[in-house]
Amino acid sequence: MEKNAGNGSSYSQMLKVKTIDILSGKLIVILNKIDAKELGLLPLDRVEITNPRNKKTTNAVVDVTDSLTGEDEIGIFKDVQELLGVKDGAEVEVRPSGKPRSIEFIKAKLDGKSLNQEQLKCIIDDIASNRLSEVETTAFVSAIYMHGLDLEETVSMTKALIENGQKLEIADTLCVDKHSIGGTNGRATMIIVPIIAAAGYCIPKTSSRSITSASGTADAMEVLANVSLTLDEIRNVVKKTRGCIVWGGAVELAPADDKIIKIEYPLSLDPEGQVIASVMAKKASVGAKYVVIDLPIGPYVKIKSREKAELMALKFIEVGKKLGIRVEVVLTNGSEPSGRAFGPALEAKYALEILEGKFFDNLAQKSVELSGALLELVGDVPKGSGFEKALGILQSGKALEKMREIIRAQGGKINSSKEIEFAQFKTQIISQGSGEISSINVGLLNRIARMAGAPANKKAGVMLLVKNGEKVSNGQPLFEIYAENERKLYSAHNFAKNSPVIELQRIILEKFS
């Protein structure tokens, strides 16, 4: 293999556009291998493409195939076509161009060097604007996974994400926020937001949709109201009600972050520094000055050990200080489910019932604790009395009233939990023995809910009927499955029957003879 210094970029070629009728979300063009050779280009090199008619120009990453018949053609995805305003069959000028500067910084990070603010900003900007290919972005994510980000880099990365994205900017009221890191199910957000907004603080909450669980907060809230709001619509809702619960994916608060998360997904990479930067950037972008972070610890959640959680907590607080955000991290028990519902409608109804005072379980407890922590952090109440204050707001019905306001402001019509229906195909899973419940596998419950149709079918899901430590007898129902159709009910039921979802305390674990 022969490699040498950069290509001469003084030559170019006119190539005929062949449109490929899909939006790839990437700035990629496809060259015939003869043209690529002529231009001295290899796959993953860059070109500058100019439409001579309107002088519009863009950079793109090259892929090379031998399938575009004939020479002198360039395969262009719709994204690039739209940027250039060019028609199928028209000619464009194609010229080899250099690599973006950020590649040099990614290489430095791979080599174990620290990056400064400007370098991280350059990388983040290039990721956000598709100037880096997936290969290059993956190398960056791998580098920060393996070498880590130190505190200064984490702060720089956070600032780069903030500067790159849009901002909510609601100046007149004090803004606060909460965030839960990789938790179990449970829709604490739908209880905390109305409590805090009712207490007089601004809490513009952006939430995510489910990736692999039965429902994300955005999916559950969508049962009650519209969650795909523009930044302007969010501003209006928050001005009117002080709170909102919307889908973060609809607003580009940190577009680079969304691309990094996509890359991280197949290998389940989640470098700690990147997680912190990602969360803190989103909090800063909505203008939050006080933030409570819920860090659940347990076998089925992201953070498995207390030591790791404590280290992460300190970093969150430090990064917050550099951004002018007061952070309190609350380590919570993530070893059992919060609440009993799995699936958008089931979780929405469950949260509404708590707001309506129908019951007070561990999800309600956790929500009031976190709300109390936030009220103490802001200085609204003295240390130690936040819980009472938050509980009062919940029990008075003010939180319910606030939630109804938020729902209406987000274009929803639901007024009471009674209006929420579940899917009509239903079955129960029965205990095959008696004893005390020792563990409930949240991962499996989510999986069963998904097999039943959640979250695409909002009414599908699972309702747990028991809790950890409870004594159950043989034949007692353990949980219910609500499915979209009979086929899905059958497959979810079948899987549930044969999976160790709920385990009973056993004295004798195994016998050898």
Added chain:
Amino acid sequence: MEKNAGNGSSYSQMLKVKTIDILSGKLIVILNKIDAKELGLLPLDRVEITNPRNKKTTNAVVDVTDSLTGEDEIGIFKDVQELLGVKDGAEVEVRPSGKPRSIEFIKAKLDGKSLNQEQLKCIIDDIASNRLSEVETTAFVSAIYMHGLDLEETVSMTKALIENGQKLEIADTLCVDKHSIGGTNGRATMIIVPIIAAAGYCIPKTSSRSITSASGTADAMEVLANVSLTLDEIRNVVKKTRGCIVWGGAVELAPADDKIIKIEYPLSLDPEGQVIASVMAKKASVGAKYVVIDLPIGPYVKIKSREKAELMALKFIEVGKKLGIRVEVVLTNGSEPSGRAFGPALEAKYALEILEGKFFDNLAQKSVELSGALLELVGDVPKGSGFEKALGILQSGKALEKMREIIRAQGGKINSSKEIEFAQFKTQIISQGSGEISSINVGLLNRIARMAGAPANKKAGVMLLVKNGEKVSNGQPLFEIYAENERKLYSAHNFAKNSPVIELQRIILEKFS
């Protein structure tokens, strides 16, 4: 973000095929975002696709867009279409499938763990068969770049590459080989192969085409003969003549390696262990038992320091031992060009002239030294007399005769250097001062040759007229440019005039006043 254990894979959907008329070289399918949600799939997840008519099935990586109009369609590149034997508009069954096992091993390597033979083989097989996406392959390359491959891993990786690829297997004669790591220009191979074959050894040389230089060995050899041979054709050539010089890219000796090299290119990643595994696998695949490795050291080549070269040399030898291959590594001076030609036809003619005995320069010297080292390694001659033996073969005309045999066996007609022509547009670069030449920038010469049209235009290139240390006077020609057309001649000339290609010794470097 909500993540949980794997998707239930018991549900599937029938989707209508929409063919995308390009060969992507990757097993990718594109789903509408509604269908992706229904199936619980995210970008970079996997599906198993079955054609119900012929039961053909394949796995593919998912990308999600919202541009395929309507639900229930699946965008399929030609690669996948051909695998399934399915027509545009036909229905296929799509089912979420698990991740390949190799992902777990890549994650382990990212976490700094060592991989065993079986794990590396699993990764290599999945890369070769497109079961890993570019994101996952990049994470693997980044991991071995950052954590390195220890000796055992390098051996395992080499074996995995060998087992995954095809083999040449020419049993009857003793096979030897040579390899140059990231060197400067110069076509030593075209001189060494005929010398060694004339000495009675089998030397089936696979070479690369240029990536960013003016010519690779395969490009230069293509001026004389056909280089895109199948394995069977190579076997025939080697049986007839004992030698060959062919393009390695035409035979899949290590298909995973080609994909890894593609990924490494944009970030110029070349983890040492991977370079060693890549070279040694190719040598083992052609059945070489004795190999001389040329490791040039210098400012314009891959290896810049002697220390690094020595460490790499030891590893090459150790890996060779484990594979039953005797390796000798020769550290060579890579600080000046070998020979004076840049461009396929210029380099081919130059090498032929050496074989014809027209002159004996530093390229000839290096070629005879390396040939001698190989003859000593095999035990053909005692230590210290390899150079004499090789020189004898060159001077006797036997090497030239052998080269003519090889050219004919590879379907070529060229018999003498006189038959090789250069491009007709020609200009000279003249010295602007007088003095002794202190440095010649090979990178710039390659670049100028490329601007003139090389290697796509075989007759284009640069011929150096001076050498390092030579005294030149004002107005003396330094090098000639041969270009495909006047436009390219102009731009190459213009660039050459303004670049520090050849520097003269200066006593006074700069004056301040």
